[in-house]
Amino acid sequence: MRPGERGIFATAVTVICVATVVAASGTAFTSPGPTPASPAPISSAISPQNMDPGAVRKKLDQLYHDAAVATDAYNAAQEAYKRQSARIDALSKEIVQAQQKLAGLKNAAGAAARAQYRTGGLPPTAQFLFSDDPQQFLDGAGAMLQGQRATSKLIVEMTRTQEDLKQYAEDASAQRNKLEDDRRTKAAARKKIQQQIDEAKKLESRLEKREQDRLAQLEQEAARRAQTAWLGTGILKEIDGKASAQGKLAVQFATAQLGKPYVWGAEGPDSFDCSGLTSQAWAAAGHPIPRTSQEQWKELRHVDIKDMRPGDLIIYFHDASHVAMYAGDGQIIQAPRPGRTVTVSGAGAMPILGVVRPDA
Structure with a gap:
């Protein structure tokens, strides 16, 4: 095999290998972590024998204050949940776009590889090697150099797109984990709010x-x-x-x-x-x-x-x-x-x- 043929053949093999690696790759999302323990239940400090209105008022103030703190935690988690959901939606669109771009690049890589194996295993741009015409030789050399550059650029673009796709998947997985954390925070805050309010109502009902x-x-x-x-x-x-x-x-x-x-x-x-x-x-x-x-x-x-x-x-x-x-x-x-x-x-x-x- 002549030196020029070896260079083109190596480039074609590289393109095919990259396309194969890209096609075999995929994305995965990690599962959410364990759910944190629920907050411990609270109990009233007011006994049936101690229903002094002053003591009851202080207890109610504390219960409603704690409910307000839990409400702030709930609201903050709700806002974070909305932001994470929006971010996941945006990442999902980016993943789809990257997958579509990757599919187009793989098709281009496959077309380039197939073109280089036409006409008995030699690409059209390399057939100048068999020509006795000096001008055709020079024209062919320029075309081959352009083809190699285009192929190299295609490989770089495919690699970059694959890396982007991997990063999008990792980001989406992290956002999903954060979303689950926010969901658990909301649930815990909701439970605490309801506990505080229910106890306050129970206390007031005893009056x-x-x-x-x-x-x-x-x-x-x-x-x-x-x-x-x-x-x-x-x-x-x-x-x-x-x-x-x-x-x-x-x-x-x-x-x-x-x-x-x-x-x-x-x-x-x-x-x-x-x-x-x-x-x-x-x-x-x-x-x-x-x-x-x-x-x-x-x-x-x-x-x-x-x-x-x-x-x-x-x-x-x-x-x-x-x-x-x-x-x-x-x-x-x-x-x-x-x-x-x-x-x-x-x-x-x-x-x-x-x-x-x-x-x-």
Whole structure:
């Protein structure tokens, strides 16, 4: 075999080998990991012999606070679930496109290999080797060089596409695992929320009508004392910010929801949880914000209380487990807790962690 023939023959064999390896490859998704253990059940600290309304109120506050924390975890997992689902859909499309591209490249590789084995095992571009015409020899040499370059480029493209396909498959597998983690987190949070709410309802159901009225009175008195103490600092004399155009729209949306029930995990249109109300209000104002109160606290710009203006969000409790919208004049609009409706309350009725501004 002549040197020129060996080069072309080796190139053809390389193309066939690459096509064979590509055809034999495939993608696989790993199975999700084990499901984490369910949270341990909780128990009430209030015994039948100790139904003092003050103690009951403290216990209920704790139960509903824990339910709010679990609701934030549920909402965060739900948002992550949506993002992972969208990412998997995008990766699925990329995988299909890569598979189609790979199929086209394999067809091209096969066609090139078949062309090189026509006419007695020699490609048409190599038949110049048997010619006595110098010009034909030179023309054939150029054509052979171009063919080799094209074949080399085809091999590189096939290899790159195969690597892309493998990476897409690995990414999709990782996203599926994350999706299952989010699903389990949601399920655990949902279970904890329901446990907290069920125990709170059970505790309230053990109260007689007189005790229930006294409990409601204690809650109102506690909120009134906290608001009075907050106003007593003279803070309203310092707060004189005017709502932005988007802030006004957000407050208008929140105001229109007054009277609608609190439902954990809800973001309208018929019911809301605390961050569902604030996030939807700002979405309606044309400025989407994070879904949960904890994310709102972490990601939005912090402002001093004295600088807050209507539309700003007040974050409550040390763990940022509750959020409300400042409406002006020391008032907030909030979705308080299960069993309550969207309402207007005093901004200082709960421990304030800080203030954030969505449209900073």
